[in-house]
Amino acid sequence: MLRRLSGSHKPHQSHTYLDAAPARRHGPEIDNDTGYLFVPQLSQQQATDLYSGEEANPSPFSTRGFAGDTRQTTPSNSTNRQENAMSFESQIFSPIINNSMEGHKLRRSRPRNLWSCSLLTISLTVLSAISLYGIIHSYMTRQIDPQGCKTPRMMPTYIQLIGFDTEHTRFASKYRLYLYRERTVDEYSEQDIGLRGVPVLFLPGNAGSYRQGRSLASEASLYFQDAISHDQEKLDAGTRSLDFFMADFNEDMAAFHGQTLLDQAEYVNEALAYILSLYHDPRRSGRDPNLPDPSSVILIGHSMGGIVARTVLTMSNYQANSVNTIITMSTPHARPPVSFDRDVVRTYKQINDYWREAYSQRWANNNPLWHVTLISIAGGGGDSIVPSDYTSLSSLVPETHGFTVFTSTIPNVWTGMDHLSIAWCDSFRKVIIRSLFDMVDVRRSSQTKQRAERMSVFKKWYLTGMEAISERSLPQKDPSTLLTLEDNTNSILPQGQRLVLRGFGNRQLPEAHLLPIPPQGASGKKFTLLTDQLLDSPGGNGKLEVLFCSVFPLRAGHSAALLSSNMDLSGGSAGSTRLACKSAMEDAINLPASTRSSKFAFDDALPFSYLQYNLEDLMEHQFVAVIDKAAKRSSGWLVAEFSDSSDALIQTKVGLGRLLATGLDIRLPAERPMLTEVKIPALHSSLLAYKLRVGKQPCGEHAELFTPLLRQYISEPHESKYFVNVKEADINLHGVAPYMPPHLRDRSAMRGISFQLWSDPSCNASTELSLRVDIIGSMGKLAMRYRTVFAALPLLVTALVLRKQFQIHDTTGLSFYLGAFDQFLTSLGIFIPFSEALDLCLRISLPLLFIILTFVSASLATSNSGMDNSEKASTDWRSNSTESAINFTRNDLLLGSQDSFFWFLVPLFGLISIGLCVVVNYVVMALIYGLATIRSVLVSRRGYIKHDDPRPAAIYPSLSSRQRIINSAVLLCFVATVIPYQFAYLVACLVQLATCVQTLQYARESKSNSQYNFYNYVHSIFIPQRGYTGYVPVLQLGHTAVHWWTPSPSHHNVLSIMPFILLVETLTNGNMIPRRTSRLRHVTSALFIILAVYAALYGVTYAYLLHHIANIVTAWLVGVHFASSGFLFRSLNQAFEGSSFGEDGPPGTNGNIKKLP
Structure with missing residues (x-):
């Protein structure tokens, strides 16, 4: 019965x-x-x-x-x-x-057209394509920072240090160590490789070559020969040449494999010990025997090489104090560039936790990194490999030990750079090498100056000099020049009057112009000076010298003994005034020249010289003396003045909403200082771009001294951009960015963008500033910051679609039980196509989920903002230590947004993800249809026919069950011993593709509903399998192709691939997944919901866990296939349903193919 x-x-x-x-x-x-x-x-x-x-x-x-x-x-x-x-x-x-269809009205009287698409799906796909095109087009064409790097020339020679072999490191067969020598410059031979300077080790980045360090090494050799070797003062101060070593990592892809990072760090530590040992060998080292042997090496890392450099100090084989200076270029310090590998994410966390904990120590003796300085240099928006936001050190290192700076900020560089050009850019390499020569000191065993001195050197070379942390040398200097003037001189300007010079050498004799310094009671005063001439040093032969003077109290007979320079402009007059002066040359700030012919800040032109002092810095002086030393008339100009901050600073309170609606317009009055600064605290997001227009300024009868010069800057990180001869400027910044950990320091004074406008005050004309949000240009800023989102959210959509397919499959069709045989005969379910399930999800589940995620995103951003305020109120960042109570992972969730204004990004990315899933579905379907058509033609030509059989057919019917088990076991053994599991994924994808092709061919020939059900099933399984695992073999190809036999345990985890292999093997048998009509069907739904929710919340930050969750889902499907008629599921059914009956599905059946007689 x-x-x-x-x-x-x-x-x-x-x-x-x-x-x-x-x-x-x-x-x-x-x-x-x-x-x-x-x-x-x-x-x-x-x-x-x-x-x-x-x-x-x-x-x-x-x-x-x-x-x-x-x-x-x-x-x-x-x-x-x-x-x-x-x-x-x-x-x-x-x-x-x-x-008899269920509530979704899916009538199956004949096979459905798999290519059909609803109007809703088409509409959303079109909107998605428009949005994605807008983002890509904006990224490629809008808000692009100009780049002005020149390619240097060099004559490299690479000496492989073959002595660094397996006796010193277990990686000798995989990695190599080289010493750079510039031909015709460096002296070396086979016996003497010429080690006479300070050791420097260059570390390449992900898939990078050791040869990328040749630009820096060549400049070091050339500059030492041309400049340092002839400067006895520098030689006496301990300056020597730089010996550039280079690590060859065989272009390993360290960004995608955490174990590779650790291997390279271990190798570098062993290389450091070997390099230092070379200087102890008199046969190899030509150093002065009176100098101490080196005990540390300077590390320079490009891209992931910078992470390797920081990892070196955390390794167990690290030799204490062997590294005290690290300079990184385009290195993602704050977070990994991609999070698909568990070891990379874990290694990053361990490294960053170690550095934060070290700097959180109250006492220097407990801080193993107290002597270490770390400088991070970013290329800016031109870097399309690593988002420059990730180069920030603000969450890792206090400002006493390091900082982050952009190449557009660095004086005399003033240009953005891409990820590769930052390693060879000519103007940039000159600054790097000069800064290194300024901070080395071979008289110390560390080969460098003390940490505070090194930081001063780096601030001098890498920062503009206008930052709050910039140091002024004037207050620490002693007077060096005695200036003598006539008593009745009329060169002293009235208090508050501006000094404007048009041309120099009018008197053909040295001439002094004195500006009285306001009394200390005057608050908010600032001195500024701008000129197109270079400032001369005392006793030099230049045209212009600027001195800060006070009345000299001693008699004339004592002047020569106390002051090194004497400048007498009294003309031999008996009545004279003597002033003791300090030179301002060392504090001069270079600004890009801004003239009517200027186009870019990096143009080949003599830079402007700029001085800026707060009144507090000048408290011991009474006059500013501008000395015109030109012996003959020459062109040039100078503007100097004391200004009030109330006139020079405009603090706006405009909000982002108002700025979007109406923009910001500021009218600058005619009577204004030379420098006007506008602060806009509300503009701090790196996701928005703007357009700034500067109105034309008429200058009357006099030609303007210079055209408007604009500086855009933020304080953390140190990013400045200059716009010369500015009329219109593209404004974008690297401020508050998604997924970035919170800062160590108080950010209240650092938030927001600021603009500094230098304009000719002698024109006495008003001008206007107009700022508007560039909506189209802002779309491109999403590409780099959220590129991983476009891999995670489509998996969310796919998971919900699969859930809908299994839900309908488990709740439709027929199941019956024959008591005569005490078993099930069949279980008939409908597995709808992927496109049809997606259309159903678009009506309820997907919109509902994205609405919930939108509210979650906005609430997270609001709570993070409140957390910033509470931490700011309870933390004193004036100390050098960090605060361990900060939650550095609070921005890891969802879109990582720290501003509720960007709530709309969730539905926008959801829309794009839906469109991507639709496109991927039809692209895969087109591929399968094309291959199936080709196969049909080939099979028909070979004389094969297929009987009409509605059952799913096996893909490899000639293989027995034993052969299939053996094949799978062999593949898993290879994964466990030889090949990485990522390549097993590639094999599984290819086999699954073959299954889809043959299943579609049988379905088209048989016109059977069951065949189409099976095709829909294998097709839907193939989409996430191809989409998520397809990237892995490509990324690991470069890593494994080079010395693939090197052990890598994380890549030989059999459990990471076994469920996928078993599922693919099951599908090749033609086995349709049985229906689950009991409560166990909710397990399938729950697993797909978990996968979807995790992809939304943590899919970007911890993407590697998506694989583990997908692995669990796959294992469950394998269990449904293999155990549906076994004891396990009968027991589970009894537990869930309380029934003595189990449930079963149809056994797997093979197709019937015969040869024509």
Whole structure:
């Protein structure tokens, strides 16, 4: 007798009940209380005849009977029993399936057109394409910072240090160490490689070459020969040449493999010990024996090489104090560039935690990094490999030990750079090498100056000099020049008057112009001076010298002994005034020249000289003396003045909403200082871009001394951009960025963008500033900051679509039980196409989830903002230590936004993700259709035909079960020992593609619903498998191609690949996944929901866990395939349902292909 699957309700005795969804109108009769279909009662003999294939009484649904198959059958043969069961299915239950659909109204009277697409899906896909095109087009064409790098020339020679072999490191067969020598400059031979200077080690980045360090090494050799070697004062101060060593990491892809990072750091520590040992060997070192042997090496890292440099100090084989200076270029310090590898994320956390904990120590003796200085240099918006936001050290290092600066900030560089050019840019390499020569001191065993002195050198060379942390040398200097003037001189300007000079050498004699310094009681005063001439040193032969003077109290006879320079402008007059003066030359700030012919800040032009002092810095002086020393008339100009901060500073309170609506317009009055500064605290996000327009300034009868010069800057990180001859400027910044950890210091004074405008005050004309949000240009800023989102959110969409497909599959169709044989005959479910399930999700589940995520994103941003205020109120950042109570992971969730203004990004990225899923689905379908068509043509030419068979067919029918098990076992053994599991994914993807192709071919030939169901199933499984795992073999190809036999345990985890291999192998057998009609079906739904939610919340920050969750989902599907008829699922059914009956699905059946006679 046919019995119910589950439940306590007993069916009517005159009917047999079949588990099914609610029937459509004109379909079979429905028992509304039980939800089962029923057909007339069958006797046990009729059921036996049906299952054995023997024709008995005619079927109530067919005139031919239940087993109308014309093929010969043998009742004892189990295969024939299955075939007759399928015949029973096709004759009895196909009419029921065609007429009994569930609430989604999915009528299956004939195979659905897989290419069909609803109007809603098409509309959303079009909107998605428009949005994505806008982002990409904006990124490629809008708000692009100009680049002005010149390619240097060099004559490199690389000496491989073959002595650094397996006796020193276990990585000698994989990595190598080189010494750079410039031909025609450096002296070296086979016996003497010429080690006479300070050791420097260059570390390349991800897939980088050691040869990238040749630009810096060549400049070091040339500059020492041309300048340092002839400067006895520098030589006496301990300056020597730089010996550049280079690590060859064989272009390993360290950004995608954490173990590689650790291996390289271990190798570098061993290389440091070997390099230092070379200087102890008199046969290799030509150093002065009176100098101490080096005990430390300067590290310079490009890209991930900078992370390797920081990792060196955390390794167990690190030799204490062997590194005290690290300079990194385009290095992502704050967070890993991608998070697909667990070891990379874990290694980053360990490194950053170590550095934060070290600097959180109250006492220097407890801080192992107290002597270390770390400088991070970023290329800016031109870097398309690593977002320059990630180069920030603000969450890692206090400002006493390091800082982050952009190349557009560095004086005499003033240009952005891409990820590669930062390693060879000519103007940039000159600054790096000069700063290194300024901070080395071979008289110390560390080979460098003390930490505070090194930081002063780096601030001098890398910062503009206008930052709050910039140091002025004037207050620490002693007077060096005695200036003598006539008593009745008229060169002293009235208090508050501006000094303007047009031309020099008018008197053809030295001439002094004195500006009285306001009294100390005057608050908010600032002195500024701008000129197109270089400031001369005392006793020099230049045109212009600027001195800060006070009245000299001693007699003339003592002047020569106390002051090194004497400047007498009294003309021999008996009555004279003597002033003791300090030179301001060392505090001069270079600004890019801004003239009518200027185009870019990095143009080849003599820079402007600028001085800026607060009144507090001049408290011991009474006059500013501008000395015109030109012996003949020459062109040039100078503007100097004391200004009030109330006139020079404009503090705006405009909000972002108002700025979007109306913009910001500021009118600068005609009577204004030379320098005007505008602060806009509300503009601090790196996701927005702006357009700034500067109105034309008429200058009357006098030609303007210089055209407007604009500086855009933020204080943390130190990013400045200059716009010369400015009329319109593209404004973008690297301020508050997504997913960035919070700062160590108080950010209240650092938030917001500021503009400094230098304009000719002698024109006495007003001008206007107009600032507008560049909406189109802002779209491009999403590309770099959120590129990983476009890999995570599509997985969310795919997970929900798969959930919908399994949900419908488990709740539609028929399941029945034959008591005569005490087993299930079949389980018929409908597995709808991916596109149809996506269309259903677009109506409720996806919009609902994205609405929830939008509110979550806004609430997280609001709470993070409140956390900033609470931490700021409870933290004193004037000390050198950090605060360990800060939650550095609070911006890891969702879109990592720290501003609720960007709530709209969640639905925007959701829309784009939906469009990407639609496109990927149809691209994959087109690929499968094309391959299936080609295969059909090839098979037909070879004379193969396929019988009409509605069952899923095996892809490799010639392989036995034993052979399949052996193949899978062999592949897993290779994964465990030789090949990384990522390549096993690639194999699984290819096999799955073959399964899709052959399944589609059978479905198109047979026109069978069951074949189309199976194709929809394997197609939907292939989409996330290809989308998520497709990137892994590509990224690991470079890593594994070079010395692939080197052990890497994290890449040989069998459990990371086993479920995928088993599932793919199961699908090649043609096994359709059985339906789960019990409560166990909710497990499938729950797993897909977990995957979707995790992809939304942590898919960007911890993307590697997506693989583990997908692995669990896959393992569950394998379990459903393999254990559906076993003891496990019967036990689970009893636990969930309380029934003694299990459930089963149809056994896997193979297709029937025969050769034409």
